[in-house]
Amino acid sequence: MKVLFCTDGSPMSRLALETGARLLKGRRVDGVVLHVLPEVDERLEHYERLHETELKQIEKLFGEKEGTLQVVTRAQKVLAEAGLRTRRKIRRGDPAEEILKEIRKERYSLVVLGSHGKRGLNRLFLGSVSQAVSRLAPISILVVKAPFLE
Secondary structure (H helix, E strand, C coil), rough: EEEEEEECCCCCHHHHHHHHHHCCCCCEEEEEEEEEEEEHHHHHHCCCHHHHHHEEEEEEEHHHCCCCHHHHHHHHHHHCCCCCCCCEEEEECCCCHHHHHHHHHCCCCCCEEECCCCCCCHHHHCCCHHHHHHCCCCCCCEEEEECCCC
């Protein structure tokens, strides 16, 4: 089963990763962790192929404030703890568009993502990444929502 795990480093994204990992634990999964950056220097086009040390140097040089390497590495660690091995992919552009492009490019069985991410409630009125992906994707989408807290 080929699964795309989408992350932006937010708590909701982590919950989605944990939920997906729990549901898929013990299954044979070909996993990919995807992180979409709104804007990235074009020299980082093949970012995911670089080694950890090179990624850290690039982030230091270009002042990557979001800690892209940390976001993706943490996501991979969460999934590895459930026995799921993943590769990483980092893209730039509109998150929903890039996720949909990735889905079309590869043959995924499932996409796992949070109901909202770093933009939070402001996105509620404008439409969200998870809404766009679940509406337009030709495959199953697991959208994880925050548990109701009293």
